Amino acid sequence: MFTERTGIIVWFSDLKAAGKQLEKYGSVHYISKKLHYAAMYTYADRLEETMKQLQRLPFVKKVERSYRNEIKTEYNSNIPDKTRFYTL
Structure with missing residues (x-):
């Protein structure tokens, strides 16, 4: 019923661009403004191609x-x- 999802950590340099564009590649769970990273989930069967596209x-x-x-x-x-x- 549910498809398998895997987490990805994305380290970035521009917070504004990351907030807008990362939604295209999966569901963004958390974005750290101080440490400049995002935790997101994507489908496990498309993990490798999603990581290449993000890179x-x-x-x-x-x-x-x-x-x-x-x-x-x-x-x-x-x-x-x-x-x-x-x-007691």
């Missing part, structure tokens, strides 16, 4: 892929829970 823009310094969806977020602990020993 060609004159105001873009660097484009990085986000590895957030590859990080394990489910944790398990082999240590038993000791909170039940400290009840």
Whole structure:
């Protein structure tokens, strides 16, 4: 039902140009005015061509892929829970 999306970090030099043109390539999640980067999401099947197109823009310094969806977020602990020993 939902298509797979991947995050991209775009480092830029011109904030005004970035705010207007990055919407064409995916959904912009956050733009940092102080550090001059934007976090955005794009479709995973078109990731490589989108990164190449973004790199060609004159105001873009660097484009990085986000590895957030590859990080394990489910944790398990082999240590038993000791909170039940400290009840009132």
